[in-house]
Amino acid sequence: MADKTLYDKLWAAHVVRTDPDGTALLYIDRHLVHEVTSPQAFEGLQLAERQPWRPESMVAMPDHNTPTDPGFTTIDDPISRLQVETLDHNARAHELSYFPIGDIRRGIVHVVGPEQGATLPGMTVVCGDSHTSTHGAFGALAFGIGTSEVEHVMATQCLIQKKSKAMLVRVDGQIRPGVTAKDIVLAIIGQIGTAGGTGYAIEFGGDAIRALSMEGRMTVCNMAIEAGARAGMVAVDEVTLAYVKDRPFAPQGKEWEQALQSWRDLHSDLHAQFDRVVTLDAAQIQPQVTWGTSPEMVVAVSDRIPDPAQETDPTKRAGIERALDYMGLRPNMPITEIQLDRVFIGSCTNGRIDDLRAAAAVIKGRKVAPSLKQALVVPGSGLVKQQAEAEGLDRIFTDAGFEWREPGCSMCLAMNADRLLPGEHCAATSNRNFEGRQGQGGRTHLVSPAMAAAAALAGHFVDVRTF
Amino acid sequence: MQAFTRLDGLVVPMDRANVDTDAIIPKQFLKSIKRTGFGPHLFDEWRYLDRGEPGMDNSQRSPNPEFCLNLPRYQGASILLARENFGCGSSREHAVWALDEYGIRCVIAPSFADIFFTNCFKSGLLPLQLPAETVDSLFREITTRPGYRLTVDLLAQSVLTPKGAVFGFQIDPFRKECLINGWDDIELTLRHAEDIRAYEARRRQQAPWLFQ
Numbered sequence: 260m261a262d263k264t265l266y267d268k269l270w271a272a273h274v275v276r277t278d279p280d281g282t283a284l285l286y287i288d289r290h291l292v293h294e295v296t297s298p299q300a301f302e303g304l305q306l307a308e309r310q311p312w313r314p315e316s317m318v319a320m321p322d323h324n325t326p327t328d329p330g331f332t333t334i335d336d337p338i339s340r341l342q343v344e345t346l347d348h349n350a351r352a353h354e355l356s357y358f359p360i361g362d363i364r365r366g367i368v369h370v371v372g373p374e375q376g377a378t379l380p381g382m383t384v385v386c387g388d389s390h391t392s393t394h395g396a397f398g399a400l401a402f403g404i405g406t407s408e409v410e411h412v413m414a415t416q417c418l419i420q421k422k423s424k425a426m427l428v429r430v431d432g433q434i435r436p437g438v439t440a441k442d443i444v445l446a447i448i449g450q451i452g453t454a455g456g457t458g459y460a461i462e463f464g465g466d467a468i469r470a471l472s473m474e475g476r477m478t479v480c481n482m483a484i485e486a487g488a489r490a491g492m493v494a495v496d497e498v499t500l501a502y503v504k505d506r507p508f509a510p511q512g513k514e515w516e517q518a519l520q521s522w523r524d525l526h527s528d529l530h531a532q533f534d535r536v537v538t539l540d541a542a543q544i545q546p547q548v549t550w551g552t553s554p555e556m557v558v559a560v561s562d563r564i565p566d567p568a569q570e571t572d573p574t575k576r577a578g579i580e581r582a583l584d585y586m587g588l589r590p591n592m593p594i595t596e597i598q599l600d601r602v603f604i605g606s607c608t609n610g611r612i613d614d615l616r617a618a619a620a621v622i623k624g625r626k627v628a629p630s631l632k633q634a635l636v637v638p639g640s641g642l643v644k645q646q647a648e649a650e651g652l653d654r655i656f657t658d659a660g661f662e663w664r665e666p667g668c669s670m671c672l673a674m675n676a677d678r679l680l681p682g683e684h685c686a687a688t689s690n691r692n693f694e695g696r697q698g699q700g701g702r703t704h705l706v707s708p709a710m711a712a713a714a715a716l717a718g719h720f721v722d723v724r725t726f
Numbered sequence: 727m728q729a730f731t732r733l734d735g736l737v738v739p740m741d742r743a744n745v746d747t748d749a750i751i752p753k754q755f756l757k758s759i760k761r762t763g764f765g766p767h768l769f770d771e772w773r774y775l776d777r778g779e780p781g782m783d784n785s786q787r788s789p790n791p792e793f794c795l796n797l798p799r800y801q802g803a804s805i806l807l808a809r810e811n812f813g814c815g816s817s818r819e820h821a822v823w824a825l826d827e828y829g830i831r832c833v834i835a836p837s838f839a840d841i842f843f844t845n846c847f848k849s850g851l852l853p854l855q856l857p858a859e860t861v862d863s864l865f866r867e868i869t870t871r872p873g874y875r876l877t878v879d880l881l882a883q884s885v886l887t888p889k890g891a892v893f894g895f896q897i898d899p900f901r902k903e904c905l906i907n908g909w910d911d912i913e914l915t916l917r918h919a920e921d922i923r924a925y926e927a928r929r930r931q932q933a934p935w936l937f938q
């Protein structure tokens with residue numbers, strides 16, 4: 260038998276049937292649901308008089324629209340409220356596993372799924388959200404889908420798919436102190452571009468990936484979509500198994516033993532063939548900062564902003580010029596001279612306990628720069644918040660001048676009240692720096708939690724390693 | 727789903743790469759629980775100078791006179807000509823609904839982001855991929871010729887320009903079938919319900935923990 264990639268194995272285990280042209284019916288084990296992309300799917304189901312095929316496969320929670328004000332009980336915005344109430348209704352009507360507002364387990368769907376063990380190795384996981392790639396960190400095949408596909412999975416437990424090509428991104432060696440999973444993935448995107456992974460499922464491997472915690476692996480897989488790949492994944496190892504063990508949805512006792520046996524095969528075989536292999540040297544990766552309006556517009560903190568005059572491709576040059584204009588930045592300006600208005604620590608990329616610990620370690624005993632209008636910490640879930648409070652991290656943040664909020668997507672996409680005003684610069688630990696992403700006219704710079712923390716103290720970007 | 731066979735339409739050019747779905751339909755409009763109402767807010771942040779909110783009367787707002795969709799010569803366009811990596815970012819199918827409701831039935835670009843590409847087919851919109859050089863030549867022709875139209879023939883897999891040039895394009899045969907017939911793919915899948923149940927029975931033996 261030829262050696263197989265992890266993706267080959269996950270794919271093969273879930274194919275229900277394949278047409279001669281390669282179009283396959285792929286079985287979906289776990290369907291995560293949130294309020295924004297599901298109402299039209301539930302409605303479609305109802306209009307067609309269909310029932311969910313396997314409602315036990317669904318785990319639902321509101322996250323995108325929910326307020327983050329400490330102790331909030333209602334949503335003021337009537338349109339947001341209706342959307343959340345619609346999810347409440349649909350979850351109840353179909354008796355789904357549901358974490359409503361007020362439930363300590365509620366949070367960002369990509370933080371909660373793994374935290375509850377609802378994401379397990381070897382699963383296919385989908386959600387009407389592009390950052391579903393996060394769950395691939397568990398040796399799962401996980402990808403985002405649109406609302407019609409959400410309805411399709413609800414109705415049939417399957418998706419119509421064609422197999423993607425396989426890419427291996429291997430990060431060799433060890434990262435230097437002060438460099439994190441976020442810097443690794445930003446460096447990868449900087450190298451292959453936001454469309455570099457289009458049409459591929461990416462496996463992240465190499466010593467630097469192996470050395471990451473599950474939180475770090477989730478950060479890397481989370482941003483696979485920012486490299487254009489619908490799915491990112493990491494092979495299963497002891498780190499994975501230790502994380503999953505004893506989680507509420509994880510198998511127990513004899514079934515755990517049985518599961519372990521099958522999960523140990525969830526890696527690419529030694530001589531597996533990939534359609535493309537990209538390598539990076541971990542030791543060369545420095546803390547990264549995005550300067551533009553696409554995640555590929557990224558450089559090391561010690562670098563300068565690129566000069567469009569140096570770019571020969573006219574479309575790319577126009578893109579750089581447009582981005583600099585939107586961001587209000589000059590060519591050749593040092594990254595450390597970018598002054599900040601707000602700092603946001605949170606999101607499904609960096610809203611986990613490890614991330615909050617890393618930020619708190621930088622902040623401890625210091626103060627947010629007086630020039631900053633706001634510094635916000637939004638834990639990824641109620642349980643992350645609880646854990647952080649048990650460790651006293653909330654005090655470290657609030658003593659420094661940060662606001663400590665309720666969990667949710669918050670300023671990652673600004674669907675709730677947390678947003679930038681036009682022209683404001685924000686150091687954000689989230690995943691997208693698109694125009695208007697954090698509020699119309701807002702200017703986002705993507706960084707790691709440690710870099711965001713250091714920037715909050717300085718009021719501008721600084722190299723966290725020398726801070 | 728509406729079928730797509732042949733389209734003769736006015737073309738609007740959007741000369742920028744990496745157009746993301748946040749730009750196509752900004753997040754504040756995603757609060758809706760409906761499938762309609764997105765067309766008036768297609769590209770809202772680029773199309774208007776003020777900030778758009780759901781339920782706003784767009785006739786009272788100030789349009790950006792420089793934005794391509796607002797130029798008089800492109801009114802009524804049903805084909806959008808775009809650059810690399812169109813539709814990247816968020817999985818929001820609302821982006822496709824907004825394009826469709828506005829009247830765009832076909833987007834031509836050198837490449838598309840995967841999720842957006844898949845979403846298009848669910849609403850009977852054709853994401854048509856042409857080589858970068860061809861797209862480049864179309865951009866050049868549009869600027870020199872007012873009222874520039876293209877004829878897209880899905881059956882023949884061809885694009886016809888006003889000068890009479892014909893470009894062929896590739897499309898997955900299954901997706902083509904679905905578009906031409908306007909098929910509901912849930913219906914198609916449910917024809918294989920027995921296969922799905924058989925798979926489940928088998929899988930339940932091998933990996934019972936997946937079914938709890």
Ligand code: SF4
Nearest residue numbers: 390606607668671672
């Ligand atoms: S935190 Fe941001 S990227 Fe993640 S699911 Fe929420 S909105 Fe999407």
